[in-house]
Amino acid sequence: MSNQEQDTVLEARGLSKSFSIVGAADLKVLNEVNLTLKESSSLSIRGDSGCGKTTLLNVIARLEPADKGTLFWGDRKIDAVSKPLATEASWRAKHIGVVYQSYYLIPELTVLENVLMSVRLSGLPITEYELRARELLEQMGVGNKSMQIPSKLSGGERQRVAIARALVNRPQVILADEPTGNLDERTGAEVMNLLLSSCTKEKTSLILVTHNPSFAQATDKTTSLKDGTLIYE
Amino acid sequence: MKSAWPLFLAWKQLFPSQRKVSFFSLLAIVGVALGVNVMIVVVAFMQGFQQKFRSDIIDAQGHARAVPLQRQLEWREDSQKIASQPEVEKVSAYMQGHLLLQNRDYHAVPFSMGIDPGQSDGVLPLNQFLKKGFIPVQGYDSKDVTPIPTTDSLEDDVVFITQQVANRLGVRAATVLLLDDQNFSINKGRLVVERLDPYVESDEWTIEFLSGDQYNLRNSLGSIDLNGSLEQIASDLGWGYPKFKLVEGITPLSKGDRFRFQTFRSSILEIYSPTMIEQAKSDEMAPPREVRVGGIFEVPWQGFHTDALIGTSRFMADMRGEENACDGFFIKFKTDYLHDENKLGELCARLEGYLEGNWRIIPWFVENAWFFDLLKFEEYLMVLIMIPIGLVAAFAIAIALMTTVLRKTREIGLLVAMGGTRFAVGMIFCMQGFIIGSLGALLGCGLALTFIRYRDVLMSFIVTRIAGEDGQAGVTQFYDFYSLEVPYPWESEQSMMTFLTFIVFAVGVSTIAGLLPAWRAARMNPAEALRSE
Numbered sequence: 001m002s003n004q005e006q007d008t009v010l011e012a013r014g015l016s017k018s019f020s021i022v023g024a025a026d027l028k029v030l031n032e033v034n035l036t037l038k039e040s041s042s043l044s045i046r047g048d049s050g051c052g053k054t055t056l057l058n059v060i061a062r063l064e065p066a067d068k069g070t071l072f073w074g075d076r077k078i079d080a081v082s083k084p085l086a087t088e089a090s091w092r093a094k095h096i097g098v099v100y101q102s103y104y105l106i107p108e109l110t111v112l113e114n115v116l117m118s119v120r121l122s123g124l125p126i127t128e129y130e131l132r133a134r135e136l137l138e139q140m141g142v143g144n145k146s147m148q149i150p151s152k153l154s155g156g157e158r159q160r161v162a163i164a165r166a167l168v169n170r171p172q173v174i175l176a177d178e179p180t181g182n183l184d185e186r187t188g189a190e191v192m193n194l195l196l197s198s199c200t201k202e203k204t205s206l207i208l209v210t211h212n213p214s215f216a217q218a219t220d221k222t223t224s225l226k227d228g229t230l231i232y233e
Numbered sequence: 234m235k236s237a238w239p240l241f242l243a244w245k246q247l248f249p250s251q252r253k254v255s256f257f258s259l260l261a262i263v264g265v266a267l268g269v270n271v272m273i274v275v276v277a278f279m280q281g282f283q284q285k286f287r288s289d290i291i292d293a294q295g296h297a298r299a300v301p302l303q304r305q306l307e308w309r310e311d312s313q314k315i316a317s318q319p320e321v322e323k324v325s326a327y328m329q330g331h332l333l334l335q336n337r338d339y340h341a342v343p344f345s346m347g348i349d350p351g352q353s354d355g356v357l358p359l360n361q362f363l364k365k366g367f368i369p370v371q372g373y374d375s376k377d378v379t380p381i382p383t384t385d386s387l388e389d390d391v392v393f394i395t396q397q398v399a400n401r402l403g404v405r406a407a408t409v410l411l412l413d414d415q416n417f418s419i420n421k422g423r424l425v426v427e428r429l430d431p432y433v434e435s436d437e438w439t440i441e442f443l444s445g446d447q448y449n450l451r452n453s454l455g456s457i458d459l460n461g462s463l464e465q466i467a468s469d470l471g472w473g474y475p476k477f478k479l480v481e482g483i484t485p486l487s488k489g490d491r492f493r494f495q496t497f498r499s500s501i502l503e504i505y506s507p508t509m510i511e512q513a514k515s516d517e518m519a520p521p522r523e524v525r526v527g528g529i530f531e532v533p534w535q536g537f538h539t540d541a542l543i544g545t546s547r548f549m550a551d552m553r554g555e556e557n558a559c560d561g562f563f564i565k566f567k568t569d570y571l572h573d574e575n576k577l578g579e580l581c582a583r584l585e586g587y588l589e590g591n592w593r594i595i596p597w598f599v600e601n602a603w604f605f606d607l608l609k610f611e612e613y614l615m616v617l618i619m620i621p622i623g624l625v626a627a628f629a630i631a632i633a634l635m636t637t638v639l640r641k642t643r644e645i646g647l648l649v650a651m652g653g654t655r656f657a658v659g660m661i662f663c664m665q666g667f668i669i670g671s672l673g674a675l676l677g678c679g680l681a682l683t684f685i686r687y688r689d690v691l692m693s694f695i696v697t698r699i700a701g702e703d704g705q706a707g708v709t710q711f712y713d714f715y716s717l718e719v720p721y722p723w724e725s726e727q728s729m730m731t732f733l734t735f736i737v738f739a740v741g742v743s744t745i746a747g748l749l750p751a752w753r754a755a756r757m758n759p760a761e762a763l764r765s766e
Contacts (some may be wrong), residue, residue: 054764063650064760086654093652100763104647106242108249120238149251232444 009172009205010071011039015069015080016228017052029055030066031228034137035207037173042199042206044216047225053209056225057175060207061096062088074172093122097166097174097204099195101181103158105150105165111137112146115165122169129168136164140194156187163195173205180212193216237658242648243664246637258669264682265673269739276731278688279612281719285470286534290597293534295325295356295563297581298600299592308559311588315564318587319726320580323350323565325356326560328549332542333393333505335521336402343398344538347549350387356563359384359393359530359543366396366531374489375410375495376566378426382406382528389551391431391527392502392544399529401540404500406526407433409475412493420481431499431525432473439476440466441491450477493587499525506552516547522552526635549703563692564594566623606708623738627746630669634750638757645754659755666747677739685719 006163029052032153047053059066105114137143140160161188180188192215199206216222222233247258257737316324360383369377409426437453450466451458503521512519581594722729
């Protein structure tokens with residue numbers, strides 16, 4: 001393996017995915033998509049609504065199978081067509097962080113408990129990661145909200161907590177699906193800056209799905225998904 | 234602790250951070266607790282009733298009854314043989330049959346039993362039965378001060394009858410009322426009637442304090458008019474007269490203080506035996522036997538004959554016209570055999586062998602097997618009826634958890650995206666059922682223990698509200714819950730088993746109730762769950 005290959009944390013080869021629609025032809029959302037993500041790098045994906053950006057992230061995260069293609073999670077080769085396995089869930093918990101547009105914080109838990117959920121799911125010791133969780137919350141500017149419940153936070157604060165949750169157990173890759181979609185422009189910019197700077201600081205690779213061209217420009221590589229094909233810009 | 238996160242999340246969904254308890258959790262836990270409480274309390278009370286009936290039966294007929302397989306002329310030797318066994322505490326012979334009782338135009342044919350009053354108290358607590366059957370006369374300006382009759386007054390021409398027989402025939406035992414007592418100082422000493430035998434005639438008795446230690450005792454018939462010291466006049470005048478006794482008070486009696494008593498003689502019954510009736514059919518003279526009612530008794534065991542008469546063995550022998558007859562023995566064993574039915578059964582079988590097969594020894598639980606089978610059946614039926622209560626709680630839990638699954642669809646998707654397996658996600662809901670069941674069962678046990686602890690107060694409250702003060706006496710006549718012994722789980726293995734059974738039932742059913750929502754959550758497609766609105 002070359003040095004270049006060693007740096008690859010995620011690679012997708014020939015991913016295809018289509019959805020059946022009753023009374024109509026199948027909707028092909030991914031068509032032979034190839035994607036490579038290097039260590040500590042970032043990549044943005046833009047595209048129209050419904051073009052398949054979220055589906056691509058789901059297939060990469062192995063939340064749903066592809067119709068065709070292969071995935072490489074580091075050295076691990078995965079048949080993207082196969083049904084997701086329980087062992088993959090375990091790997092995902094340790095190596096992939098997720099950030100969604102709707103935050104998806106668990107309303108019954110405090111902010112700190114929400115952040116530590118990633119640690120619990122990874123099977124890592126809570127006591128060792130609690131300090132890191134608090135530090136991340138401080139970095140995100142919500143350190144003083146750690147004992148609050150999510151319903152007491154603003155949208156921007158919730159997304160900061162979601163980013164802290166994605167980063168806490170030091171994943172190799174963060175998949176961020178329109179993380180600023182529900183935020184106003186100013187808050188969105190702040191959150192995006194935090195996400196990018198944190199990924200850089202934590203040496204975590206990032207795949208960012210966004211509609212915002214300026215956020216996309218801030219990543220190392222920018223792509224757009226059109227007619228199921230990923231076009232590098 | 235990778236496997237612990239579903240438990241953590243299950244707990245947090247039931248008891249969220251920054252809140253004491255969720256409304257759903259509270260309702261679900263209380264629902265299970267009430268179900269468990271009701272089931273335990275009902276079964277514990279049923280077992281308490283069974284225990285009480287056991288002791289009532291043993292009181293009413295001893296631990297076993299020996300019945301001759303054919304007429305036994307040497308029954309006294311056999312009685313001694315039984316009594317000589319180290320396990321045997323007391324043996325009482327009895328005769329039985331049916332007699333026709335008549336008072337004016339009223340008739341009754343009670344189950345009649347002849348016993349030796351000297352021996353009976355060891356096996357049958359007849360004095361207790363007489364105490365239980367005693368009903369004082371209620372008077373406006375008088376007070377019933379009749380001493381409760383005892384077996385001391387059971388003679389060959391005296392019988393004891395049950396309340397039902399007494400009511401049917403309109404008869405009662407000798408009675409004495411204290412008259413003009415309402416204005417008398419409670420601090421003064423008073424005269425009480427110590428004994429009132431069945432031969433006392435209807436009369437009015439006056440005892441008047443004269444002075445010093447002098448009293449006057451007189452009756453309205455004029456047969457008694459005595460002056461003298463208290464010791465002299467209060468002394469026993471003999472059979473047929475009431476025996477008075479002074480109870481000292483704080484304030485001494487003053488001149489002119491007097492006590493008036495009205496005595497009523499006991500009713501006289503005419504009794505015919507089947508032999509007499511046969512004689513009458515043959516135009517032979519068969520005058521009835523006249524006996525006095527010495528007391529009214531009540532046997533706590535409801536299975537005992539409600540129409541019953543108890544007289545002496547000689548009385549029964551006379552009525553039957555048989556000499557040296559014995560229809561069986563009541564046997565009481567030592568306390569070791571009180572609770573172990575197997576041991577008692579073996580002992581009875583051994584005694585049968587010892588008596589060379591001439592007697593059949595029937596232990597109490599065999600003789601009353603029908604009754605306990607019925608009680609057991611009732612217990613099972615109650616449990617069967619109550620199981621749906623638990624199932625209703627389980628359905629409520631299942632529906633609530635299913636709603637939670639639907640409400641948390643996107644969270645379920647997120648948990649899978651964050652690395653949770655579908656099985657673990659399903660476990661969150663299964664564990665919620667388990668937690669609800671466990672906490673509900675614990676709370677239910679606590680409630681049941683409280684109910685058992687304060688059962689008298691609670692039952693009295695409930696029965697009084699339903700049946701009223703007067704009705705309570707009627708209820709307790711059949712279900713004397715005040716004397717129920719309902720053991721705590723640490724006191725009895727049976728009680729412990731009841732508690733454990735319903736704990737396991739509640740936890741099991743609640744956990745199973747969580748399975749359907751868990752399965753629903755586990756089979757959810759995470760990508761679709763995340764897309765859901």
